[in-house]
Amino acid sequence: MRKLVWAVSAALAVMSGTALGAKVTVLTAAKIHTLETAHPTAQAMAFDDTGRILALGDAATLGKRYPKATRLDVGNATVIPGLIDAHAHVSGLGMTMLSADLVGADDKQDVLQRLQAFAKQLPAGAWLIGRGWDQNDWPEKRFPTAADLDAAFPDRPVWLERIDGHAGWANTAAMRAVKRDLSGDWQPDGGRIERAGGKATGIFVDGAMSLVDQARPPLDEATAERALSLGMQSAVEHGLTGVHDAGVSLAELKRYQRLADRGAMPLRITAMADGNNEALESLCANGLYAHPSGRLKMRTLKLYADGALGSRGAAMLQEYSDDHGNLGLMVTSPEQIAVAVEKAKRCGVQVATHAIGDRGNHVVLEAYAKALGNDATTTDHRWRIEHAQVLSKQDLPRLAQLHVIASMQPTHATSDMPWAQDRVGAERIIGAYAWRQLRDSGARLALGSDFPVESVDPRFGLYAAATRADAQGLPAGGWFPQEKLTAFEALRGFTLDAAYAGFAENEVGSLEVGKRADFVVLTEDPLAIAPSGLRNLSVQATYVDGEAVYRAK
Secondary structure, eight states, X not given: OOOOEEEOOHHHHHHHTGGGTOOEEEEEEEEEEOXXXXXXXXXXXXXXXXXXXXXXXXXHHHHHHSTTSEEEEOTTOEXXXXXXXXXXXXXXXXXXXXXXXXXXXXXXXXXXXXXXXXXXXXOTTOOEEEEEEOGGGSSSOSOOOTHHHHTTOSSSOEEEEETTSSEEEEOHHHHHTSSSOOOSSOOOTTEEEEEETTEEEEEEEETTHHHHHTTSOOOOHHHHHHHHHHHHHHHHXXXXXXXXXXXXOHHHHHHHHHHHHTTOOOSEEEEEEESSSHHHHHHHHHOSEEOTTSSEEEEEEEEEOBOOTTTTOSOOSSOBXXXXXXXXXXXXXXXXXXXXXXXXXXXXXXXXXEEOSHHHHHHHHHHHHHHHTTHHHHSOOOOEEEEOOBOOTTTTTHHHHTTOEEEEOHHHHHHHTTTHHHHHHHHHGGGBSOHHHHHHHTOOEEEOOOTTSSOSOHHHHHHHHHHOOOTTOOSTTOSSGGGOOOHHHHHHHTTHHHHHHTTOTTTSSSOOTTSBOOEEEESSOTTSSOGGGGGGOOEEEEEETTEEEEEOO
């Protein structure tokens, strides 16, 4: 029987430099999952020193084809395409490493202990910044107040972002720094100041957070760049070879550019412009951006429609089931969304909009339908809804009808499941975190994590997608198990479908001849084990352009 091998054409071989004596590496493994339909598995892969895949097939045939190649045998390990997080915040992840970590705090006392320990390293008068608290995890399940912080920090300003980044908790010293009277009954656009007796309690939701953010000392460039580097390094250590960074300013794009110029980007960043601001103006004036290294590009506009479910800021069509009279918040008005979407369409820019509540999603779908018109089904626009978390029965099929990508985060469901139904009730929860319904409707699912809201680790996302259970495997059988994905569908969501959402499926997302040699080496085969094992896959190494950017110690 003729041995199976599929290889690059002679023309492509010359283009890639192999005909000129370029260095070739032949990797062998117990199994290579290519995610390429015609040849889903292989045992060997050849790639050159430009990082392009030359051939895949069996080890003996590729060994004969490339007799002088460097050998890279990973033994009994499994190789998969590089994992891509379709929605995350790299700088935010890096900043969590430079701030007080409040993730998993059991109660307010735990928060205070962590803050007091972190404050010991700060100079006098410096702001104490932290992130990760979640009142839903505390016994009383209520928002905290400035008074909870004031006894421990009467003079040092303290500003703490909630786990989802959609609410902040300030002490009195931080509120004093705001150059505006926070009392009364006024509210900022797209936000909410929590008050008691007309006085600010210390909680600022969504658009109100900017009041405190603007009072903080500005971040210096060195720290901002370091945050990007820390975030990217953490990503590759967990098996990510690409990240779609959701909301990048023009200043941050320039930081990325400096890193790319120095060869200091270990993975690929697909940056999304942060709203109808300078970065979008640059795309409209200068065209879609791509760095020569292939590690950085920007061709997408990121908008915010509403807030988050955990802070009851997600915009709902009907009031919250556990907060009567509250319909949530439109962070950006429907009129402003429409203006930005029309502008992006004129400039040939992809649109990706954060929408969590059923009203937020409805407003976005209406804006997309109006702006795209007949182009919704006749052009390759690949517009996206980020999160698509709670959809009405009427709107759920519209994503497929409008060819809109559902960019979703599986761990949001398993983090939110203890309280999500309390927020939206028994009827609306049926259209929430509805991965299977969306996929079966024909919509494409690009999967991610939204780190640092959730863990950067994509294994947690694979596990959540296939089990809909927490780390302990609860609830047994999964939460609304009819919405589970298969392990293969989950893997595709973090590879080929995420690549498609970034207009990169011809470069990455699967292991095919001519594509980039971005791959991950795993001890286990994710498609041959029980879904319960996906959370504990062992990452041996992460490769980008055929070079190891991470190896396990």
